[in-house]
Amino acid sequence: MTSMPLPERLGSHLKRAEQALSAAKQAALKPAHLTVSQYAALLHLSQSPGISAAALARACAVTPPTMNTVLKNLQENGLIERTPHEWHKNILETRLTEKGERVLAEGDVRAVEVERALAAEFSPQERETLIALLGRCTAFLQSARPTEPRRRPG
Amino acid sequence: MTSMPLPERLGSHLKRAEQALSAAKQAALKPAHLTVSQYAALLHLSQSPGISAAALARACAVTPPTMNTVLKNLQENGLIERTPHEWHKNILETRLTEKGERVLAEGDVRAVEVERALAAEFSPQERETLIALLGRCTAFLQSARPTEPRRRPG
DNA sequence: TTACAATAGTTAGAGCTCTAATGTTCGTCA
DNA sequence: TGACGAACATTAGAGCTCTAACTATTGTAA
Numbered sequence: 072m073t074s075m076p077l078p079e080r081l082g083s084h085l086k087r088a089e090q091a092l093s094a095a096k097q098a099a100l101k102p103a104h105l106t107v108s109q110y111a112a113l114l115h116l117s118q119s120p121g122i123s124a125a126a127l128a129r130a131c132a133v134t135p136p137t138m139n140t141v142l143k144n145l146q147e148n149g150l151i152e153r154t155p156h157e158w159h160k161n162i163l164e165t166r167l168t169e170k171g172e173r174v175l176a177e178g179d180v181r182a183v184e185v186e187r188a189l190a191a192e193f194s195p196q197e198r199e200t201l202i203a204l205l206g207r208c209t210a211f212l213q214s215a216r217p218t219e220p221r222r223r224p225g
Numbered sequence: 226m227t228s229m230p231l232p233e234r235l236g237s238h239l240k241r242a243e244q245a246l247s248a249a250k251q252a253a254l255k256p257a258h259l260t261v262s263q264y265a266a267l268l269h270l271s272q273s274p275g276i277s278a279a280a281l282a283r284a285c286a287v288t289p290p291t292m293n294t295v296l297k298n299l300q301e302n303g304l305i306e307r308t309p310h311e312w313h314k315n316i317l318e319t320r321l322t323e324k325g326e327r328v329l330a331e332g333d334v335r336a337v338e339v340e341r342a343l344a345a346e347f348s349p350q351e352r353e354t355l356i357a358l359l360g361r362c363t364a365f366l367q368s369a370r371p372t373e374p375r376r377r378p379g
Numbered sequence: 380t381t382a383c384a385a386t387a388g389t390t391a392g393a394g395c396t397c398t399a400a401t402g403t404t405c406g407t408c409a
Numbered sequence: 410t411g412a413c414g415a416a417c418a419t420t421a422g423a424g425c426t427c428t429a430a431c432t433a434t435t436g437t438a439a
Contacts, residue, residue, distance in 0.1 A: 089239050144423090
């Protein structure tokens, strides 16, 4: 008995597409020795120097422990540096090193190539439609499943 | 310097949507003590009893070692059983146990609820459009990055 | 001052995912 | 019979991801 045929599930198609994109980016970033997650972190980091790990996690839509893992690897490879905040003792400011900027730039060229090639497959109208439809998916799914079931104080 | 603004990247939107869907399914499957990957494996397994792990990996679009990991956990939980093929000594036939069928049925109800709710957010026309656009993403990305760069014999 | 909430950071543990490499079996072909 | 390629299964190792804890700091309110 089949409850719902797979081809009818939007999820199947969404997953396949995301998987294919992720694989393509992974291959594109390989020469720069970057993973997709590392690239995403570096990219946001370059746009918000000194951002905290928690804020970076939010920007990348992952949990703090996940970002912690990614940052640990980036730091071990010398791509970022983390320095204590001047007076906010609980915050570690994260910044790209020179090497980090270089590697990001290298990876970015390849990653953007993939994005451009993909975008070129669609007309501007189609891109708009796709983005809008995906946005509605995300909005619905997030509203149906709140990040934090806010509990009242009393 | 920003090479390509994030909102212009189809990848950003695709990733967000897939992430939201995955999170929703994960939450839906939690009561059945199933992960999204385990659910996908069980679902394909129920439709192709006795399938080999390699074939199952292809169906779920993951690599054999990945499927191996998933199957190991499913087996430890008693949801599947793997028996040597009658005369193909190198193949392990994988099948759902009774418990596996029960748990799958339980999880399936919840997972399909998510799919139906998501589908209900769109008109039939919109669903068709979204699926078609996603299909073109997948097709392009896979063609641009062949699974196996076929090498000629001579 | 003390208590509490919010935020930041971290560790532990489970699970998924990949690439690379190994070993086995099957079928084909010389 | 023997060699070889294709397919299956597995292990090793690196990395990502989550939930569930725990600690520390900051700021606010009793």
